[in-house]
Amino acid sequence: MDIQSIVSLKDLALKKSLTLPASILDKKIELFYPEAIKNDEFTLHYNEDEEILTLHYMQYDPFADDYWEFTDVGEFITKVTDELIESLTEQNKPFFQIATYEHGTVYHYPIASSADVCTCRWDTRFGGVFVPSEWFIQDCENNQATMLERLKSIFSAYSDWCNGEVYVLKSDTYHFKHSNQDVIFIDDSDCTSNYIGYSSTLNELQQLI
Numbered sequence: 001m002d003i004q005s006i007v008s009l010k011d012l013a014l015k016k017s018l019t020l021p022a023s024i025l026d027k028k029i030e031l032f033y034p035e036a037i038k039n040d041e042f043t044l045h046y047n048e049d050e051e052i053l054t055l056h057y058m059q060y061d062p063f064a065d066d067y068w069e070f071t072d073v074g075e076f077i078t079k080v081t082d083e084l085i086e087s088l089t090e091q092n093k094p095f096f097q098i099a100t101y102e103h104g105t106v107y108h109y110p111i112a113s114s115a116d117v118c119t120c121r122w123d124t125r126f127g128g129v130f131v132p133s134e135w136f137i138q139d140c141e142n143n144q145a146t147m148l149e150r151l152k153s154i155f156s157a158y159s160d161w162c163n164g165e166v167y168v169l170k171s172d173t174y175h176f177k178h179s180n181q182d183v184i185f186i187d188d189s190d191c192t193s194n195y196i197g198y199s200s201t202l203n204e205l206q207q208l209i
Contacts, residue, residue: 005034006183009053012037016044024053024176030185032172033059043208051177053184056208057170058201061193064166067158070194073136076158078128085129093131094144096151100127106162108155110148130155160197167195169205 010025012018015037036042036057045054068076076098077084088095101107103123110130132140132147140146160166170191174184195201 005031007031007034007037009184012042012044012055015040016042018044018046020046020053021048024051027176027181028183029053029055029174030183031055032186032189033057033170035059041202041205043205045208051175053174053176055172055174056205057172058167058195058205059170060164061166061168061195064161065194067161067196071154071157072133073154074130074132076128076130080126080129088129088131094137094142094147096130096132096148098127098130098155099124105159107159108162109159110151110155157196165196165198165201167198167201168193169195169201169208171208 013020042057099111101124168191172186173188175187
């Protein structure tokens, strides 16, 4: 849930070494998510011609979309039966076995065979099979090695998703022109969702300047 707060613009500018006009430095702005400021998960941009400040920040997304639905790369099946394997084999559909490591956090990764689980670290088990979608197969030119290599990053991101590392990037704008108020409230807000992984999301955020 968003938590409304008021913060000094001077303090924000100092945090990001951003030079702002003296005429607005003593003003304060409304925040909907002060945790982003506390955790230094924000960037600032000021358009001097338009006198508009934009605050970009990241926020945990408790309503993230299903990973496999929005990536559309295939289906991860955790309930694997002999009948399923026989069916996939008869249809000549490629599939990949996935190991799952679970000890506080969850991590998934593709393996060559279920026998490889025995050579993996503790708390690792056979997690299921991944059946790639048609477009994914075509995009990899139906090359097993290419698909396996891409699956490493796909399941790394899925592991982040399972561990709750899913975020939205938000942009709040503040208009200072012709405003005599001490507190400037948000004029407009925009967001994009389905950013996965803390480090990669933070990197995306830092490009928003």
